[in-house]
Amino acid sequence: xxxxxxxxxxxxxxxxxVCGSNDKGQLGLGSTxxxxxxxxxxxxxxxxxxxxxxxxxxxxxxxxxxxxxxxGSNKFNQLGLPDITEKYITTPVRMFLPGNPxxxxxxxxxxxGIALTDTGQVYIWGSRKSSKxxxxxxxxxxxxxxxxxxMVIKITAGSYFFSALTDHGEIISWGDNTxxxxxxDKVIQQPYLVPTTFFKGKVTDIQAGWTHMLALTGxxxxxQQIKSHQYKKMLGFF
Numbered sequence: 001x002x003x004x005x006x007x008x009x010x011x012x013x014x015x016x017x018v019c020g021s022n023d024k025g026q027l028g029l030g031s032t033x034x035x036x037x038x039x040x041x042x043x044x045x046x047x048x049x050x051x052x053x054x055x056x057x058x059x060x061x062x063x064x065x066x067x068x069x070x071x072g073s074n075k076f077n078q079l080g081l082p083d084i085t086e087k088y089i090t091t092p093v094r095m096f097l098p099g100n101p102x103x104x105x106x107x108x109x110x111x112x113g114i115a116l117t118d119t120g121q122v123y124i125w126g127s128r129k130s131s132k133x134x135x136x137x138x139x140x141x142x143x144x145x146x147x148x149x150x151m152v153i154k155i156t157a158g159s160y161f162f163s164a165l166t167d168h169g170e171i172i173s174w175g176d177n178t179x180x181x182x183x184x185d186k187v188i189q190q191p192y193l194v195p196t197t198f199f200k201g202k203v204t205d206i207q208a209g210w211t212h213m214l215a216l217t218g219x220x221x222x223x224q225q226i227k228s229h230q231y232k233k234m235l236g237f238f
Contacts, residue, residue, distance in 0.1 A: 003054025003108070009038055014048030016041045016061065024057040025090030026072030032090060043091050044069060055108035055126075061092060066102030068095040068115060076111040077137035078126035097123050097139050109157040109175075115139065120151035122164055144172060145193040158208035169202035170194070171215060179211040 001008040005021030017038040018027040025032055028041045048064040058072030058079060069092040070079040080095045097103065097115060105116035112126030122142040142164075144152070150166030157163075161175030161182060171194040173182040183194045196203075201217035208214070 001052055001054055003059060004056035004110075006054055006057075006059070007038070008052045008054050008059060010049055010052050014050060014064065016044065016049050016052055018059075021057070024073035024088040026054070026057050026059050028059060028061075028069075028071035028090070028092045030091045032088075041092065051106055053106055053108040055113070056110050057088075058108070058113075059092075060095075060106050060108050060113050062103055062106045066104065066118065068097070068103055068106060069093065070095045070113070076127035078108075078111045078113055080113055080125035080137065080139045082137040095139070098141070105155055107155050107157040107162065109162060110159040112157070112160075112162075113139075114155050114157055114162050116152060116155045116164075120153070120166075122152055122155060124162065127160075142172075142174070142191055145191050147193060148172065154206060156206050156208040156213075158213070159210050161208070163206055163208060163213060164191075165203060165206045169199075169204065169217075170196065171203060171206060173213070176211075181208075181211055181213050183213070 003026060006026050007020045009017040017040050019035045019038045022034050023032055027035060029039060049061050050064050051062045053060050055078055061069040071089055071092045073088045074084055075087050101117040103115045104118050107114045115123045123139040124142055125136050125139040148170060150168030150170055152164045153167050154165040158181060163171055163173040165171055172191050173194060174188060174191045177188050182188050182192055199217050203215045204218050205216040
């Protein structure tokens, strides 16, 4: 995994190694010196890290107990630490979600973070370009759109947007839509339920790029089966 200028390597026994840009402490090594070789993050060496993601200049870590740790730039509240006034921190600090639920997934956008809990709740914090709350320091639960039938099982993040997938194959998106990455030509200020009519078959996986979205279905679809305007709405401009 990588961030804006740093690389994050996770071993099969849950140990984290990092290298690259570290001007905001995004490597979590207790300094702001860049590293040219992969270096273990010593302050969390006793933790079993199950996933790590990088934003532009910050890092989010998740351990086997569902606890989140963060390090790096906090200029846009991307660390989700409302009591921290510093613009960055150099050593991983535990981040708390309201009610302390068990977290199963984490993702990072350019300057925002997302977490998914074991009960299917989605929390988001930091800067979202098209949101009314541009710099939310407190992790906030995302209220799913009316009509959502399933429970969220997957999350993904682009530069200034995020999407979630439910066990019914529904996609919920929110954030910047400059390039049509939310599968609509409208400005979206609240979580948006992508019409299932775009897809021939149940969506089984999603992935976000910088300014585009990808969806995988259980049914093989050839490009010629989809109208060009649907392609643009499904995947954004590329």
